[in-house]
Amino acid sequence: MQSKPTTIKEIAKILNLSPSSVSRGLHDHPSIGAVTREKIKQLAKSLNYEPNNAAILFQKGKTYTIGVILPELTENFFSTAISAIEDEVLKKNYTVIFAQSHDDFDKEVRLVDKMKNQRVDGLLVSISKDTSNFDHFEKLKAFNIPVVFFDRIPPFKNVHYVACSLENATIKAVNFLLKKGHRTIGMINGPTTLFASGERKDGYMQAINFNRLKFDPTLVINCDLTEEATIDAANQLINHRRKPSAIVAFNDYIALFLIRYLKKLKIADEIDVVSYANLPIMDYLDYSPIASVEQYPYLQGQKAANILMDLINSPQLENQAFYNTIVESDLIINESKSD
Template sequence: MQSKPTTIKEIAKILKISPSSVSRGLHDHPSIGAVTREKIKQLAKSLSYQPNNAAILFQKGKTYTIGVILPELSEHFFSTAISAIEDEALKKNYTVIFAQSHDNYEQEVKLVEKMKNQRVDGLLVSISKDTSNFDHFEKLNTFNIPVVFFDRIPPFKNVHYVACSLETATVKALNYLLKKGHRSIGMINGPATLFASEERKDGYIQAISFNRLKFDPSLIVNCDLTEKGTIEAANEFLNHKRKPTAIVAFNDYVALFLIKYFKKLNVINDFDIVSYANLPIISYIDNSPIASVEQYPYLQGQKAANILLDLMANPNPENQAFFNTIVESDLIVNEVNK
């Protein structure tokens, strides 16, 4: 059986001095004589004494931990962003705690509460697809826990966030398809609750209007980002009076669901597909999207982590400006399908 960790009180009892004297001796305080300091350190070493870091950090009012809440760790985008967050946190001697909402609002609310109870010093969040109420994040202000959102962000500017320029990205995607001769372009968008869905829609309308084409709202279909939802959206296009010849998918996962379904129906060659996220795997599959928007997840994670670290190092919530950082996107054309 492993014995309990040695405490300062036990060292003090053996040496017949006060616990505070032991503590000062271990930290080389000048009020403790050199001989006594050496006795304290030798005894502490022989008893395998280890400082209670949790108690020390609690006294300082910091835990040196950062919480991260995101939809799915299995998604390449988020796993890449996490690598950047860990890299930046390590430079400042912070530990990172990760949690997944699994794109569920109720789960997200519970996780925020758990992170608060864990006494994280700050929180990085990519919100779930169902999140439209942000009260659980606003409550963190009471506990002086700064929050920085990344990628999936709230639809307002009085928060700290890092995101990709999805409206601009969508304009690039539409212009690319229009130059290829497409005039009826469908879009499988995400849930209406996501600000990212609104940005994609705005970019779609902007590109269509700029090219003097008539905007048809029925060519934009929202889905829940599942395979079932993607198939339902695909069927709307297959039965549409203006059956599109190209489709912009919300992300590469939706594009893969779409490709699988169209291959099953043997209509895959009837459509050009463009998506977002630029997963490495798409360049290796048959009938892959002809282009995908690169959203630079590592850079987003890096910038979000650095903003949070700055906020924690320089807390001044009353006079604090909000950091709204936009990462420019690029449309990456799949060379195989050019």
């Protein structure tokens, strides 16, 4: 059987010293003489002593760990953001605990509680599609755990966040379709609980109104981001009295659900689709959106991680102005599809 790890108390007993003296000796404290320090280190080495890092970190009041809660780790957007987060926090000797809410509000609440119990020094979050109550994040203030939201963010300014300018992105997308000659444009939007859904709708309305067209609210259909809901939204638009010749989809996954359904109906060539996220796989598909909004997930993850590190290392910043960081988006046109 493997013996238990050697403790400072055991070394202290052998050398007839106090545990605190042994601890100071191991850390080269000047209050411990050079000869005694050497005896302590030699004995510790011979007994294969390993410091209790958890106890050391607890004494420092830090665990050098941050938590990250995302809807789905398998989504390309979030996996790219994760790479940026890891790259940034590793530079500062932090480790990362990842968790998935699977777009489930109750699970998100449980995960926040677990992260608190793990004593993470801070938390990065992209909220679930059903999150409309933020009390579970407010409770973290009592434990001095700063939170930075990114991509999917709460609908108010008194939080720290990094997000893409989706309103401007949608204006670009709709203007692009209008320049192609489309006059009836539909939108399959996300859940109304998501702040990003409101941004998309606002951008859509602004572009329509600016171009002196009449905004028709029945051409904007909300869905819960599932394939079934996407198909239902598609049917509403296809059977609309003003059947759209183009559709703006909430993201590339919704666009793929939509295009697959349009292909099944043999009308994929009749409706242009624009979406968000600019997934790399789109370049390899026969049917794909004619344009997609690049939201720069690596940059978002990078900025969010750096803000969190600032808040952790300078706690006084938490009580000052909030970090509200906007990353500008770009509409990436699929040249092979946009002719």
